[in-house]
Amino acid sequence: MTGIAAVLAxxxxxxxxxxxxxxxxGLGYRVGGRxxxxxxxxxxxxxxxxxxxxxxxxxxPTALLxxxxxxxxxxxxxxSGAAAMARWRLWWPEQVAADPVGHFASVALPLVAVVSLVVxxxxxxxxxxxxxxxxxxxxxxxxxxxxxxxxLMAAAVLVAVGLVVRxxxxxxxxxxxxxxxxxLQRTGRDPRLVLARLTALSVAVGAMAGVxxxxxxxxxxxxxVTITVTAAEAGVLGGLGSVPGAFGAAxxxxxxxxxxxxxxxxxGALGVHLLVIVVVAARRGRIGPWGAAVERSG
Amino acid sequence: xxxxAPKPGDGAEDASLVPLELLSEDSSVxxxxxxxxxxxTAAGWWRGRRVGRWLGRxxxxxxxxxxxxxxxxxxxxxxxxxxxxxxxxxLVELAVVAVLAQWWSLLAGAAGVISLSGAFHAGTGAYAWxxxxxxxxxxxxxxxxxxxxxxxxxxxxxxxxxxxLPAPWAxxxxxxxxxxxxxxxxxxxxxxxxxxxxxxxATLGPLLRRSATIWLGALLVVATVLVAAAFxxxxxxxxxRAARDDEEAAVALGLKPEKPILALWIAGAAATGAAAGLVHxxxxxxxxxxxxxxxxxxxxxxxxxxxxxxxxxxxxxxGAVAVVAAERxxxxxxxxVAVSLSASWLLLGRADGLAGLVVPWVRELLWGQDATVREPxxxxxxxxxxx
Numbered sequence: 001m002t003g004i005a006a007v008l009a010x011x012x013x014x015x016x017x018x019x020x021x022x023x024x025x026g027l028g029y030r031v032g033g034r035x036x037x038x039x040x041x042x043x044x045x046x047x048x049x050x051x052x053x054x055x056x057x058x059x060x061p062t063a064l065l066x067x068x069x070x071x072x073x074x075x076x077x078x079x080s081g082a083a084a085m086a087r088w089r090l091w092w093p094e095q096v097a098a099d100p101v102g103h104f105a106s107v108a109l110p111l112v113a114v115v116s117l118v119v120x121x122x123x124x125x126x127x128x129x130x131x132x133x134x135x136x137x138x139x140x141x142x143x144x145x146x147x148x149x150x151x152l153m154a155a156a157v158l159v160a161v162g163l164v165v166r167x168x169x170x171x172x173x174x175x176x177x178x179x180x181x182x183x184l185q186r187t188g189r190d191p192r193l194v195l196a197r198l199t200a201l202s203v204a205v206g207a208m209a210g211v212x213x214x215x216x217x218x219x220x221x222x223x224x225v226t227i228t229v230t231a232a233e234a235g236v237l238g239g240l241g242s243v244p245g246a247f248g249a250a251x252x253x254x255x256x257x258x259x260x261x262x263x264x265x266x267x268g269a270l271g272v273h274l275l276v277i278v279v280v281a282a283r284r285g286r287i288g289p290w291g292a293a294v295e296r297s298g
Numbered sequence: 299x300x301x302x303a304p305k306p307g308d309g310a311e312d313a314s315l316v317p318l319e320l321l322s323e324d325s326s327v328x329x330x331x332x333x334x335x336x337x338x339t340a341a342g343w344w345r346g347r348r349v350g351r352w353l354g355r356x357x358x359x360x361x362x363x364x365x366x367x368x369x370x371x372x373x374x375x376x377x378x379x380x381x382x383x384x385x386x387x388x389l390v391e392l393a394v395v396a397v398l399a400q401w402w403s404l405l406a407g408a409a410g411v412i413s414l415s416g417a418f419h420a421g422t423g424a425y426a427w428x429x430x431x432x433x434x435x436x437x438x439x440x441x442x443x444x445x446x447x448x449x450x451x452x453x454x455x456x457x458x459x460x461x462x463l464p465a466p467w468a469x470x471x472x473x474x475x476x477x478x479x480x481x482x483x484x485x486x487x488x489x490x491x492x493x494x495x496x497x498x499x500a501t502l503g504p505l506l507r508r509s510a511t512i513w514l515g516a517l518l519v520v521a522t523v524l525v526a527a528a529f530x531x532x533x534x535x536x537x538x539r540a541a542r543d544d545e546e547a548a549v550a551l552g553l554k555p556e557k558p559i560l561a562l563w564i565a566g567a568a569a570t571g572a573a574a575g576l577v578h579x580x581x582x583x584x585x586x587x588x589x590x591x592x593x594x595x596x597x598x599x600x601x602x603x604x605x606x607x608x609x610x611x612x613x614x615x616x617g618a619v620a621v622v623a624a625e626r627x628x629x630x631x632x633x634x635v636a637v638s639l640s641a642s643w644l645l646l647g648r649a650d651g652l653a654g655l656v657v658p659w660v661r662e663l664l665w666g667q668d669a670t671v672r673e674p675x676x677x678x679x680x681x682x683x684x685x
Binding site: 100102105108110112113117120226228232264273274276 | 406407410411458460462464465467469471473474475477478481482484485542592600601609629630631634635
């Protein structure tokens with residue numbers, strides 16, 4: 001019984017991280033159907049950075065979260081700032097939006113370059129973070145304090161992002177930039193700058209998720225694919241672009257994964273993938289239970 | 299040789315739009331305009347050099363154009379006897395990357411469908427090949443075709459599921475399918491990660507196995523190139539490209555792009571499955587990590603197509619050569635950094651990638667054809683680039 005409780009607790013603590021990634025990827029989808037895939041790269045970059053700091057200083061995962069909590073924000077700011085600048089100055093969205101290959105290239109090429117650079121610098125193998133952080137007892141279950149802190153930080157970021165995307169000053173110009181950029185330009189605002197803002201927030205969320213993800217103990221540069229798939233699954237199941245939907249889906253998927261792996265190693269991942277495939281095959285239109293609600297509420 | 303000749307006195311800017319043959323054969327055109335035209339192109343500059351002039355004398359007459367393909371076929375047939383195991387491995391890798399890049403390029407460049415499901419098709423093909431050889435007793439070489447058929451059969455329902463998702467999510471859906479396939483194999487077969495050795499492939503002998511892999515690889519490349527060229531020139535290819543540029547207008551004109559796109563998707567899956575069978579025929583071992591590896595089956599071919607220029611037949615081939623060379627010279631990570639950065643730099647300036655630079659140059663050098671940069675079949679922006 002305690003074993004199952006620990007598994008469930010672990011799943012609940014993992015869920016906000018997956019939700020963060022899903023939100024980062026799907027942030028622009030709600031207002032204009034735009035999907036931003038750079039958060040996955042940002043997650044890998046900051047996770048690798050966190051691992052490097054951990055290995056160099058021997059700070060330990062918990063210290064990584066506590067003492068340099070500002071470092072998490074700093075990493076997110078730097079990475080998201082760089083991504084936003086790249087999006088604004090190099091890859092002009094209105095020019096690549098009409099061309100699927102150009103749009104894909106604008107996402108994929110920087111992503112591959114960054115991840116390959118990380119691999120070239122520090123190798124393909126995973127960085128194993130130091131372990132042995134202090135534990136706390138939550139509702140009779142012993143869990144790592146670092147895991148609780150990471151989940152709480154992720155939940156706080158989720159709430160903050162959920163509040164920001166409801167504000168008119170955030171979503172009105174973004175909707176205009178995605179749906180009618182010429183109109184927005186006539187009001188004196190630069191649509192590219194507005195979209196760069198979306199990139200900045202998306203990537204910042206992904207970067208934070210990366211640092212928190214690294215706390216789990218092991219991160220390899222090529223985990224980018226796993227991270228992107230995780231984000232996409234939570235996003236699809238929860239309703240594309242929905243913050244509460246992503247959180248709910250992440251909880252469901254984490255539970256399925258944890259219970260499946262408890263039954264037989266490897267079964268959890270299979271269960272998660274099959275669940276998502278079944279949902280996609282069974283539904284039409286906006287995907288996911290929360291997606292339909294978002295659509296109804298406009 | 300049709301079309302109006304330029305009027306004397308036109309500027310160099312106008313002259314650069316006129317085919318070279320017109321300029322050189324029409325005596326009314328001042329020679330300085332013709333030379334300005336030549337100088338305005340990379341090929342013209344090249345032909346001005348000494349080596350270029352020497353090479354420029356060597357032209358293939360119209361009635362002897364079969365000589366090249368026949369010579370190439372003879373060279374390919376003789377390859378197993380004079381390339382070693384490293385050379386054979388390199389050629390198979392080149393063929394696989396070229397084939398996968400060509401299919402990705404057709405789907406993305408011509409149809410506007412971004413697909414990342416290569417790892418899923420490859421994994422399906424690899425395990426179909428393993429099952430056919432190991433449990434059904436099918437000869438390893440024949441099983442490569444079986445792998446292609448199984449991949450195609452599985453791709454059809456996968457396409458049905460992926461079509462329910464919006465475009466970018468459908469692309470990632472391909473990665474989800476690959477992850478699901480990998481998890482399924484791992485859950486069923488406990489030793490999938492270590493890999494299963496196929497003894498029947500080892501019993502072929504080194505020369506026979508090398509011959510089979512090289513010839514099958516060459517066959518796959520030729521078939522892919524022929525199908526791609528035929529598709530881009532067909533009515534279905536036109537319909538698909540029209541729908542990519544403006545779906546509403548295409549539907550209003552009565553065009554139906556869904557079936558050609560589905561056919562492309564399934565044919566691409568079959569080619570990927572065959573390529574996976576080929577790779578495992580060469581190695582004789584099927585491991586789940588390699589069979590569903592997104593780096594090998596998705597990332598590298600996509601980079602080759604983007605670098606070479608998507609939507610054209612020559613682009614992915616050039617891209618494949620560049621990517622494989624970069625990987626071999628700089629290592630996997632270094633090669634990917636070099637290729638992604640150079641593709642980014644190239645695509646910022648021009649939409650047709652490496653092919654837009656090289657193909658007109660080679661065409662004029664060999665056959666003296668018009669060197670003015672042409673609109674690539676799969677590109678709406680053409681060689682003028684995005685800026």
